[in-house]
Amino acid sequence: MKPGFRFSGLRSGREKSIFEIRFLKGLLAVSDTNSDVKTGTPMQTPFGTGQANRESTDLAFTDPLTGLGNHRRFFDKVDRLISDRADDPAPFTVGILDLDGFKPINDLFGHKAGDDILIQVAMRLRASMDGHSTVCRIGADEFAFLYPLVFSEDAAAEKARMLIEILSAPYDVGERTARLSASVGCSLFYSGDETTEILVNKAETALYHAKRSGRGRVVVYTREMEEAAKRVTRIEQALRRAVSAGEVEPHFQPIVDLTTRRTIGFETLARWTDRDLGAVPPTVFIPIAEERGIIGPLSQLVLRKATEAARSWPSDLFLSFNLSPSQLVDQNTGLHILAILDRTGFDPRRLEIEITETGLMNDPASAAQIVEDLRRVGIRVSLDDFGTGQSSLGRLREFHFDKLKIDRAFVASILDDRPSEHIIRAILAMCEGLGMDVVAEGIEEEAQADRLVQFGCAGGQGYLFGKPVDADATLGYLRDSFRGALRAKAI
Numbered sequence: 001m002k003p004g005f006r007f008s009g010l011r012s013g014r015e016k017s018i019f020e021i022r023f024l025k026g027l028l029a030v031s032d033t034n035s036d037v038k039t040g041t042p043m044q045t046p047f048g049t050g051q052a053n054r055e056s057t058d059l060a061f062t063d064p065l066t067g068l069g070n071h072r073r074f075f076d077k078v079d080r081l082i083s084d085r086a087d088d089p090a091p092f093t094v095g096i097l098d099l100d101g102f103k104p105i106n107d108l109f110g111h112k113a114g115d116d117i118l119i120q121v122a123m124r125l126r127a128s129m130d131g132h133s134t135v136c137r138i139g140a141d142e143f144a145f146l147y148p149l150v151f152s153e154d155a156a157a158e159k160a161r162m163l164i165e166i167l168s169a170p171y172d173v174g175e176r177t178a179r180l181s182a183s184v185g186c187s188l189f190y191s192g193d194e195t196t197e198i199l200v201n202k203a204e205t206a207l208y209h210a211k212r213s214g215r216g217r218v219v220v221y222t223r224e225m226e227e228a229a230k231r232v233t234r235i236e237q238a239l240r241r242a243v244s245a246g247e248v249e250p251h252f253q254p255i256v257d258l259t260t261r262r263t264i265g266f267e268t269l270a271r272w273t274d275r276d277l278g279a280v281p282p283t284v285f286i287p288i289a290e291e292r293g294i295i296g297p298l299s300q301l302v303l304r305k306a307t308e309a310a311r312s313w314p315s316d317l318f319l320s321f322n323l324s325p326s327q328l329v330d331q332n333t334g335l336h337i338l339a340i341l342d343r344t345g346f347d348p349r350r351l352e353i354e355i356t357e358t359g360l361m362n363d364p365a366s367a368a369q370i371v372e373d374l375r376r377v378g379i380r381v382s383l384d385d386f387g388t389g390q391s392s393l394g395r396l397r398e399f400h401f402d403k404l405k406i407d408r409a410f411v412a413s414i415l416d417d418r419p420s421e422h423i424i425r426a427i428l429a430m431c432e433g434l435g436m437d438v439v440a441e442g443i444e445e446e447a448q449a450d451r452l453v454q455f456g457c458a459g460g461q462g463y464l465f466g467k468p469v470d471a472d473a474t475l476g477y478l479r480d481s482f483r484g485a486l487r488a489k490a491i
Helices: 051-060 071-084 102-109 111-128 153-167 196-213 223-245 282-291 295-310 325-329 333-344 357-362 364-376 394-399 408-412 418-434 446-455 471-481 483-490
Strands: 005-010 016-024 027-032 038-042 092-100 134-137 142-147 171-173 176-178 181-189 218-220 249-257 263-274 278-280 318-322 351-356 380-386 403-406 437-440 459-461
Touching: 071 134, 071 142, 071 196, 092 153, 092 196, 102 111, 102 176, 102 357, 102 364, 111 134, 111 142, 111 153, 111 171, 142 153, 153 181, 153 218, 181 196, 196 218, 196 223, 223 263, 223 278, 223 282, 223 295, 249 295, 249 471, 263 282, 263 295, 263 471, 278 282, 282 295, 295 318, 295 325, 295 333, 295 471, 318 380, 325 357, 325 364, 333 351, 333 364, 351 357, 351 364, 357 364, 357 380, 357 394, 364 380, 364 394, 380 394, 403 418, 408 418, 418 437, 418 446
Parallel strands: 181 218, 263 318, 318 351, 351 380, 380 403, 403 437, 437 459
Antiparallel strands: 005 016, 016 027, 027 038, 092 142, 092 181, 134 142, 171 176, 249 263, 249 459, 263 278
């Protein structure tokens, strides 16, 4: 056992001795310095009222990195406040603060620098508290605060915004500086029926809504959120069942050569219809899958079904497939993809993987390794939704993308917005210089397609050329368009 601290005290009875007290998972390892005997005994010791008890309690309730209280301290504080207000339940505020994007900063500057930043965060939060308030560190980059004298939702939100502002100032990291934002969820105690766990869960629910709304947001819990949270849970449970049963299906949207209007490939899009919930939009179930850890199995299911379907297509058509941000930090992602291709017999050279700018920001080093692993076996990699994320042009040089997809927001305004026109022209010129292919997304009008051809854009995708349809409908479309090639496949 590693030594914790030295305690000089009285043994049971009248014998005096020196004891070393070491902690390991709730046990006191007591060694008498006058003896070779070392014993591990439960924490029910004869020293319960002395200095050792006070020091052991402090250790158990303190975060060792920042010196703030830990989650046990926080729950104890809230428990005591609820007990004090049992007869007169005056409102108070509980909040959870989560640092936005701390992991990339940790990876960029190193873990020691990350710890230094957390210490600076803790110092700022502690300094912001008055004599009645409490702040504790309850997770890696998560802090909890208690405001006993904040009685209203507006006041709680104002306090939370103040904390976000305090944390937004630069942090010193050696000779460099880093910036952080934070999201906060708050809940208010109104009734003696509420427990600490209920209050914290409500604050976590509010934090979830704050994070989904973007960085640097404050959300105070409402009853409507509870209903929304219940619906998310219902969708999550149904989605888990659907993935296990193989009930999520790939749909395919054509990608065309804008000059010839010939189909050159398809993008895979997940679609799910539940027997009770009905058709659940991907804008609903994909974020839930991402947040609840289902996206990996879901993605593997859809890729397997998509590659099985695409084997019967003409061999010159490619299949495009999206990776989620969380898959770009999972070093097993490449292995999963290769295992699926091996199982279905789909040529890796016909597969294109799409990733977003936002996905690259979470862990650039891991994403770069995954991209390199995929490209090594012939899989092409494209950057999706270009122009809407928080990446930089340096990412294009760093990741060596094969293709860039222009976001639909620029295409939608190409006919009547000069800045969008100039941006698209600049993107096309840049990609030509970098040797990258280009596809414009969201094309819905002939005039948009014509303008893009005029600018020199080779590829296009959108409702003008076809909506996403299931595998059978896609095969029917291909039979009409590629009769000879499909007959050769059948032979």
